Each structure stands twice: as C-alpha cells, then as structure tokens.
Amino acid sequence: xxxxxxxxxxxxxxxGQEVTLRCKPISGHDYLFWYRQTMxxxxxxxxxxxxxxxxxxxxxxxxxFSAKMPNASFSTLKIQPSEPRDSAVYFCASNERGLVRExxxxxxxxRLLVL
Amino acid sequence: KQEVTQxxxxxxxxxxxxxxxxxxxxxxxxxxxxxxxxxxxxxLTSLLLxxxxxxxxxxxxxxxxxxxxxxxSTLYIAASQPGDSATYLCAPRSGAGSYQLTFGKGxxxxxxx
Numbered sequence: 001x002x003x004x005x006x007x008x009x010x011x012x013x014x015x016g017q018e019v020t021l022r023c024k025p026i027s028g029h030d031y032l033f034w035y036r037q038t039m040x041x042x043x044x045x046x047x048x049x050x051x052x053x054x055x056x057x058x059x060x061x062x063x064x065f066s067a068k069m070p071n072a073s074f075s076t077l078k079i080q081p082s083e084p085r086d087s088a089v090y091f092c093a094s095n096e097r098g099l100v101r102e103x104x105x106x107x108x109x110x111r112l113l114v115l
Numbered sequence: 116k117q118e119v120t121q122x123x124x125x126x127x128x129x130x131x132x133x134x135x136x137x138x139x140x141x142x143x144x145x146x147x148x149x150x151x152x153x154x155x156x157x158x159l160t161s162l163l164l165x166x167x168x169x170x171x172x173x174x175x176x177x178x179x180x181x182x183x184x185x186x187x188s189t190l191y192i193a194a195s196q197p198g199d200s201a202t203y204l205c206a207p208r209s210g211a212g213s214y215q216l217t218f219g220k221g222x223x224x225x226x227x228x
Contacts, residue, residue, distance in 0.1 A: 045215055
C-alpha cells in the first residue's frame with residue numbers, strides 16, 4: 001500500500017485566497033483525521049471522520065475552515081479566506097478500527113505558507 | 116482538557132548511550148498511550164502503543180512504560196544510534212469512545228556519532 005497520500009506537499013498563497021488540501025487514506029481504513037502542527041501549539045487535532053461522517057470537529061479553529069469526505073478514499077480541508085496565522089503543516093492520518101495496534105498512519109503533510 | 120508535557124524539549128547524547136524520554140499528562144482517564152517518531156519534514160510513525168491496563172511495552176531497543184495513576188510515561192532507548200535522531204512525541208488517547216489523541220510538543224533527540 002502507498003500509505004496516506006497528501007497533496008500538495010507545499011503550498012504558498014496570499015492572504016485572502018482559498019486553499020484546498022487533499023488526502024487519500026489507506027484503502028480499507030474507516031477513520032480519517034486532520035491535524036495541524038505549529039511550533040507554538042504543537043500537533044492539534046482539527047476534525048476526524050468515521051465512515052465518511054464527521055464525528056468531532058471541535059478542533060476546527062473557526063468558520064474559515066471546512067472539511068469534507070465525499071467518499072471513503074478522499075477528503076479535503078479547505079481554508080477560505082486564508083490568513084498568515086494559518087501557516088502550518090497540515091497532516092492527514094487514517095486508522096482501521098479493530099486492528100490490534102489501532103494506530104494512526106500519518107501522511108507526509110502539506111506545508112502551508114500564507115503571505 | 117488533556118494537557119501533555121514532554122521533558123526535555125531537546126537532548127543530545129553520544130552514540131551508544133541509553134536514554135530516557137519523559138511524558139506527563141494531566142487526565143489519567145486514558146484508553147491507551149502511543150509514542151511516535153517524527154523525522155524532519157516527514158509525518159509521524161508509531162513506535163509503541165501501551166493499553167491503559169499495561170505497564171510496559173517493548174519493541175527492539177525501545178521500551179515504553181506507563182504509570183496511569185500518576186499520569187506519566189517514559190520511553191527508554193537502549194544503545195542509541197545516529198539513526199535514532201528524530202523528534203519523539205507521546206500521545207494519550209482520551210477514551211474508548213473517542214479516537215482523539217492529544218500530543219505533547221515532543222523531545223528532539225540528537226545522537227552524535
């Protein structure tokens with residue numbers, strides 16, 4: 001398996017622009033997580049899905065952020081409009097419930113810089 | 116709200132040394148705890164997972180312990196190697212009904228050849 005795939009790997013945009021981050025989870029995994037990592041705050045959970053349904057979005061910072069999972073193999077995290085304080089590395093992770101290890105498998109991340 | 120602290124924030128050791136990384140968490144009602152490794156510019160890789168009922172978990176040169184009642188976990192690395200250089204993060208999971216992991220800010224380890 002190719003692991004969790006994220007695109008783009010790097011994104012540079014200007015304040016006010018819309019940003020869309022994409023994630024393909026590992027095939028067969030029924031949980032998908034979006035995280036944000038910054039030096040100041042560390043790694044924070046933004047939202048997670050189970051079977052394409054959002055379960056907990058309490059970590060989404062504000063209404064400018066939205067996430068969707070239209071099918072089991074694709075999810076997006078959208079920021080509209082983007083602000084400089086959104087600059088961070090955004091990780092997607094997936095997990096299959098019932099696995100003995102129940103660990104989360106992380107993608108390589110998308111480095112976002114908002115100017 | 117769960118808060119996770121990792122000490123030290125950075126550690127530099129010569130190759131071959133044994134070392135201990137510390138993790139403390141404020142809410143002891145956890146389901147399990149994981150230790151992850153993060154290499155520069157990369158995602159996280161799970162190293163060890165300890166269930167709340169366990170005291171220790173071992174994988175090769177790595178040994179993780181858990182004292183749930185005191186809110187502490189340690190990661191022991193034996194005979195460190197330059198390839199162990201990375202940031203190590205601990206993450207307790209809040210409960211059986213939730214998959215939420217709360218991460219510490221990590222310990223950045225450098226093993227000097």
